[in-house]
Amino acid sequence: MNMKSLTKELWMDIPVRRKIVSIHREVEELVAQSGIKEGICLVNAMHITASVFINDNESGLHQDFDRFLERLAPHAPVSQYAHNGYEDNADAHLKRQLMGREVTIAITEGKMHLGPWEHVFYYEFDGQRKKRVLVKIIGE
Numbered sequence: 294m295n296m297k298s299l300t301k302e303l304w305m306d307i308p309v310r311r312k313i314v315s316i317h318r319e320v321e322e323l324v325a326q327s328g329i330k331e332g333i334c335l336v337n338a339m340h341i342t343a344s345v346f347i348n349d350n351e352s353g354l355h356q357d358f359d360r361f362l363e364r365l366a367p368h369a370p371v372s373q374y375a376h377n378g379y380e381d382n383a384d385a386h387l388k389r390q391l392m393g394r395e396v397t398i399a400i401t402e403g404k405m406h407l408g409p410w411e412h413v414f415y416y417e418f419d420g421q422r423k424k425r426v427l428v429k430i431i432g433e
Contacts, residue, residue: 299327299430305343307420310368313355316345316426317413320398321405323428330403332432337395339427342385342419344392350412358416362388385418392416400432 301323303316316336324334338345348354366387367373374383396413399406405413415426 303426307417329432344416
């Protein structure tokens with residue numbers, strides 16, 4: 294068994310507070326670049342106010358996610374949160390907790406092994422600064 298790995302960081306610089314961004318193509322390219330035929334790909338947001346998730350690449354659904362999360366953890370009024378003192382981003386922490394930190398994707402025959410509508414996304418909840426996404430691919 295000849296185990297290989299590839300580790301890369303994708304830098305995100307989202308100019309608005311909240312946005313869903315496809316990182317599917319970048320992750321797909323890294324899987325191909327790794328040369329790994331059978332393995333696992335971990336993709337995780339390295340910041341506590343952002344998320345990585347897999348779902349349908351459909352703009353209406355993305356709007357639904359945003360409305361749903363804003364109802365559960367509205368940004369304003371910021372005074373409703375105990376965390377808000379240093380920054381006004383308590384809602385972003387809560388939204389990240391709901392959407393999750395990471396995804397793990399099987400690699401089969403050198404490609405991401407996903408369902409027919411599955412797509413990889415980065416979800417920014419407190420943008421306007423650079424953040425990283427870790428892509429770690431392990432296998433043979």
